[in-house]
Amino acid sequence: MEENSDRLVMKFGGTSVGDLERIERVARHVRAEIERGRKVCVTVSAMSGETNRLVDLTEKAGGGDVSRTPDYDAVVSTGEQVTAGLLALVLQRQGIRARSWQGWQAGLRTDDSHGAAVIEDIDGETLGAAIDTGEIAVVSGFQGVSPDGRISTLGRGGSDTTAVALAAALGAFRCDIYTDVDGVYTTDPRIVPGARRLDRISFEEMLEMASLGAKVLQTRSVGLGMTHNVPIRVLSSLEEPQDDPANTLITSEEHIMERRVVSAVVPSRAEAKISLLGVPNTPGKSATIFAGLASAKVNIDMIVQSQARAGEAANVSFTLKEADLSRALSHLAEMKDEVGYTDVIADQNVSKVSIIGVGMNDTSGVAAQMFRTLAERGINIQNISTSEIKISVLIPAEYTELAVRALHDAFELGTVGAAGAGGPRAFV
Amino acid sequence: MEENSDRLVMKFGGTSVGDLERIERVARHVRAEIERGRKVCVTVSAMSGETNRLVDLTEKAGGGDVSRTPDYDAVVSTGEQVTAGLLALVLQRQGIRARSWQGWQAGLRTDDSHGAAVIEDIDGETLGAAIDTGEIAVVSGFQGVSPDGRISTLGRGGSDTTAVALAAALGAFRCDIYTDVDGVYTTDPRIVPGARRLDRISFEEMLEMASLGAKVLQTRSVGLGMTHNVPIRVLSSLEEPQDDPANTLITSEEHIMERRVVSAVVPSRAEAKISLLGVPNTPGKSATIFAGLASAKVNIDMIVQSQARAGEAANVSFTLKEADLSRALSHLAEMKDEVGYTDVIADQNVSKVSIIGVGMNDTSGVAAQMFRTLAERGINIQNISTSEIKISVLIPAEYTELAVRALHDAFELGTVGAAGAGGPRAFV
Numbered sequence: 001m002e003e004n005s006d007r008l009v010m011k012f013g014g015t016s017v018g019d020l021e022r023i024e025r026v027a028r029h030v031r032a033e034i035e036r037g038r039k040v041c042v043t044v045s046a047m048s049g050e051t052n053r054l055v056d057l058t059e060k061a062g063g064g065d066v067s068r069t070p071d072y073d074a075v076v077s078t079g080e081q082v083t084a085g086l087l088a089l090v091l092q093r094q095g096i097r098a099r100s101w102q103g104w105q106a107g108l109r110t111d112d113s114h115g116a117a118v119i120e121d122i123d124g125e126t127l128g129a130a131i132d133t134g135e136i137a138v139v140s141g142f143q144g145v146s147p148d149g150r151i152s153t154l155g156r157g158g159s160d161t162t163a164v165a166l167a168a169a170l171g172a173f174r175c176d177i178y179t180d181v182d183g184v185y186t187t188d189p190r191i192v193p194g195a196r197r198l199d200r201i202s203f204e205e206m207l208e209m210a211s212l213g214a215k216v217l218q219t220r221s222v223g224l225g226m227t228h229n230v231p232i233r234v235l236s237s238l239e240e241p242q243d244d245p246a247n248t249l250i251t252s253e254e255h256i257m258e259r260r261v262v263s264a265v266v267p268s269r270a271e272a273k274i275s276l277l278g279v280p281n282t283p284g285k286s287a288t289i290f291a292g293l294a295s296a297k298v299n300i301d302m303i304v305q306s307q308a309r310a311g312e313a314a315n316v317s318f319t320l321k322e323a324d325l326s327r328a329l330s331h332l333a334e335m336k337d338e339v340g341y342t343d344v345i346a347d348q349n350v351s352k353v354s355i356i357g358v359g360m361n362d363t364s365g366v367a368a369q370m371f372r373t374l375a376e377r378g379i380n381i382q383n384i385s386t387s388e389i390k391i392s393v394l395i396p397a398e399y400t401e402l403a404v405r406a407l408h409d410a411f412e413l414g415t416v417g418a419a420g421a422g423g424p425r426a427f428v
Numbered sequence: 429m430e431e432n433s434d435r436l437v438m439k440f441g442g443t444s445v446g447d448l449e450r451i452e453r454v455a456r457h458v459r460a461e462i463e464r465g466r467k468v469c470v471t472v473s474a475m476s477g478e479t480n481r482l483v484d485l486t487e488k489a490g491g492g493d494v495s496r497t498p499d500y501d502a503v504v505s506t507g508e509q510v511t512a513g514l515l516a517l518v519l520q521r522q523g524i525r526a527r528s529w530q531g532w533q534a535g536l537r538t539d540d541s542h543g544a545a546v547i548e549d550i551d552g553e554t555l556g557a558a559i560d561t562g563e564i565a566v567v568s569g570f571q572g573v574s575p576d577g578r579i580s581t582l583g584r585g586g587s588d589t590t591a592v593a594l595a596a597a598l599g600a601f602r603c604d605i606y607t608d609v610d611g612v613y614t615t616d617p618r619i620v621p622g623a624r625r626l627d628r629i630s631f632e633e634m635l636e637m638a639s640l641g642a643k644v645l646q647t648r649s650v651g652l653g654m655t656h657n658v659p660i661r662v663l664s665s666l667e668e669p670q671d672d673p674a675n676t677l678i679t680s681e682e683h684i685m686e687r688r689v690v691s692a693v694v695p696s697r698a699e700a701k702i703s704l705l706g707v708p709n710t711p712g713k714s715a716t717i718f719a720g721l722a723s724a725k726v727n728i729d730m731i732v733q734s735q736a737r738a739g740e741a742a743n744v745s746f747t748l749k750e751a752d753l754s755r756a757l758s759h760l761a762e763m764k765d766e767v768g769y770t771d772v773i774a775d776q777n778v779s780k781v782s783i784i785g786v787g788m789n790d791t792s793g794v795a796a797q798m799f800r801t802l803a804e805r806g807i808n809i810q811n812i813s814t815s816e817i818k819i820s821v822l823i824p825a826e827y828t829e830l831a832v833r834a835l836h837d838a839f840e841l842g843t844v845g846a847a848g849a850g851g852p853r854a855f856v
Contacts (some may be wrong), residue, residue, distance in 0.1 A: 089489040090490070093491045
């Protein structure tokens, strides 16, 4: 889609619209962009707490989790509808032309996976024509319309996805995600007080960080930004509008002149490890195990298979989200005869620490430096997995903070312009 | 439209769906009708208190009353959307096929008077086909879609209107309005403990009662029932389903075999009286006064013009809703020079008492009996107005209860089968 250089999408999450005072501040952010000459489409989440309240009502009415039903969506989507209407009213009171748009009005079409729908199309023409007249479009986030004309929701975090999809459909020059932090950091500042905010980060790196559980942006929205090449700016809605606010711009690699080797260290605590002992060495056993777990919707990571001698039974271990542990274990118990393992061991006292960086692939010795750094602190690595721009290790949970601090230091992420494996940190 | 003898519309108001326990009881009422072989369309209000909460939010956001704007409608309509979704979920949990319908999904088209829209059309085909499959349609009351595709609301009480309009569009054999009372009474039981529930009442009588402020049904819904000849049954949602529940059926006169002279005595307290003294006796003065008040949206009732001698200045007095009094007075103050009156007197200590009955028109002496009854109690009548089926008098407010009890007795409304001006009270 052609880029319209004055069209901007702004997204405000639940805490940013938590009460009317905050909605007033959102309106000031919108006004600041109008004064910069932008044609603005805003998308909003439900006021914080509201989605939980509505979900709770559906669970009481439906006698359990009914989040995959159209009527759940009809109830839960009202949270965003209220916020969108209220923001339009606040803008109008300030003399700004504005109107609220529901998903079905904006032609935001999804598939029929109620409660976790995927956006298939947005009618960018209608919405684009509306904002080009100078009217602010306030779009209810998180919702669309299914093929049979019912309200659908995109699942938790879907408001980020709505924002980036709107930006893509409108050919906006940027998508601004206002949240309760002012950007993306080199690591969790609660662990490393010297963690630095990144000025720019590539889509690929952000995607790895989001899938590792960094809460600042939802994975799907980053992927959508990458696919449609929509720069995403993360900034704080808790500040008043400024000319040059603190932020992190997530953009394509070509817009990041100086490539860092390592950009961030990401801890991920909600991990568990399962080891199956004495798995018979016959072809197809691994396929049986992992196909079975996949059918139980358990996502598996970091698989390691070890065998002392050829022909002997093997040990298979893998990591998974802690939340999936009991489901995985009960499924494995059902499969015991089929797989033929002798024992199963579950360990929740593990955590995953990852280093991420687009430059990693071209630079030898990054993995070695990571392992050496951890070994020097006496941290035992249980599993390892790597991608082109990421190295993850599984370690005992109690070493999490120590490992993060050591790696943040080793790759010199906290200092600007220093030499070392972290490389220069001046970006355009 | 052709009547479909097994289609039924059921409507549940705000107190009937006030919490999940009550919604469960609503589901039992729906189930009872399914077991009777009915094809059911249900329409619901917002949970009690919810509309007020939402209106309050719009007023804070919009800086005052914004009830005539589309964004107000977007916010306030969510109350019904939530209830409809929750009832559908409760029915599904009980193994009953059901789905919620928003106004725009049900093709409930209105004009563009946001906040007080009028229904123009309902797509009875789609909804009718859905319920004929045995699926329960749960329609959000009070809302529709405007000509430009935005959500509209029908204004307070609009859920009754939605129900009757749905019944008309579906050709339903009846529209059941479940509320917190079990029918329509001969008078306010708080004033006359011996007030009786009416088994049947004509549309015309109910229309007069509703426009006098009887809260059991909204005027517009009764008018719609009369126009489309949809029998409306009023019954209590606070009871469990029964084979033969207490109720009042509002129907056309031909279905009421024995016409009563007087059916009900209706007090109306929220009245006020304005008297303009010394209005010059030139043509068109009355027109000037009442056209001016109409332009200020003040509804006028019971106009009396008195003149001692031809050619002299006249006194003009009229009644109006107490809520409109200050608006009327400030408008009259502006018109003082134009009208040329010498003084204006406002009196809030008045109330209107009316007797209503379709048989009144054929029976002489009803008015005489009414005036005599009040005179015997020493109650002074200030103004009188009559229609074919109603006589209203304005009296000092302090006599309201006395007048109601006296008239209820005089027309023998509390006793069954007795002779007298009230007439026989056995209806088919």
